[in-house]
Amino acid sequence: MINNKKTISKVNKFDLSDNNVIIHQGELNLSVLRSYDLTPIKEYVDIPYLQDIKVNDDLTVLVSSEDGDFEILDKNYEKIDFDKEETSSFTGTIYSSCLSVYIYDLDKLEQISGLFDVNDKQVRWMNDLVYSPMCFDEYAIGINGHLIRCLDSKNGKLVWEFDISILKSYTDKWGSSKSCEVVKIIGEYDNIVWMSLTNQYLLAFDKSTGTVKHKLREIESFKCNWSLSAIPDPYGMIINSFKGKIIGFMFEFYWEINCSTGEIELTDLTDQFKDAEIRCTRPDFAYDGKLIYFLQDTPGKIGVFDTDNKELVYQYRFEEMYNRELMPIEIKYYNNNLYVLDS
């Protein structure tokens, strides 16, 4: 059963930490709320508009502003002082206590990227080899045009690269032939980094050598009159490290990929979802290891899918608010609570 416990208006961004929800609301206000009842426990009025909010493993909160710098807050959400002049801003997810940072040249319209060490509070390195690298322990992996590049996360030196232009081009949704591009670096399992491409390929690299461990695309048993017999969506995938599987969910399809063998098991839920009048239309679902909480944008719904029994177990329909249909765009799950951001 899903009950709407509380609604907060004008929220631009939010993220979850251990016991709290951090929201950016309106133009200037950043607030930390208790997760179970969304009661404010700390508010800031002096942090300018935030591009993004991220929370890393040791609960340090990291915040970027569009003026180019970022704030690091300690476990008590107090600001930590450090020299911010070396970089412009952070751009991506926090991995292994590193931030992707960059300097952007507004005249040349170019940027260089690098890694900022959260523990040392300083930039490790910056160069033009990759855009917004993601750090996987001793390796930083990113994209530069048609090249997937892996750099040494300590010094930024090139370790290996893979040219995806050798893969066949694809026809986009509008019938145009295009070279393939990396859509998403899904994550790492057992030293193998997985990424999805626009041409529905899924590539898995040994992160230390660049050896391609898996190159997946077709699912022969999958027949659909509007989609290729291939991985249904490049965005809707996460890694479940406990199961050693990639969990994929989008539209009316659920699929699991064994990270060791590359075996794909797809469940077509078309009939079941058609009867229930629901589809998953946003790829960023929430997952608790058993249940998937997904969104349908119009009409706005939350669906709950049991991955063990392969069945829809519940759905919640948003009521109209402010005389308009609600269009949910983001969902997160923490400790029996769902947090949904509406457009």
Added chain:
Amino acid sequence: MGNQNLNVQDGLTHMLDKVRNYGKGQIDQFEGRIADGLADADDILNVCDGCLFDVKLINGTLIEFKSYSLTTIQKISTSQGAAFQKQFKQYLQSATDNNSFKYVFNLNKISDVSLIKIEFQKFIGANADEIFRLNPGLFNNAKIKIPNGKALKAMADQNKLIDNVFFDFINLE
């Protein structure tokens, strides 16, 4: 068409003409309120308030049909384009990437897509910070490489945004 307004008829004709090209089973939804107003006619003052899209394909892609003349297009960045701007911002905010929505303009009314892109660029450049904030991930990715509002404004000011793949969502058919 019960609505006798010529702009409405023109907009609907454009949409229906293009929708015919989509294959069987490709269309998931039509926006229910589209026929109620002047949503996609040559009138940017009365873009259907609350309409989320014209057509939604089964793969989740949203399509917005605009049968605008060049004169109308040139108003989208002005105060007369407020309803158009509001609708465009909704598309940006809800998009997964710049291929997840598509604006289709009428080839019978405008011959050069760059004329449309210039007007979008003008609007985005004048409102770069606000537009970037709507959905940073839409701009800040390995394909589009625009990391913040200042960079977005700089690209627009230098007339470079029209060459960026971000504008792939603008089509002339």
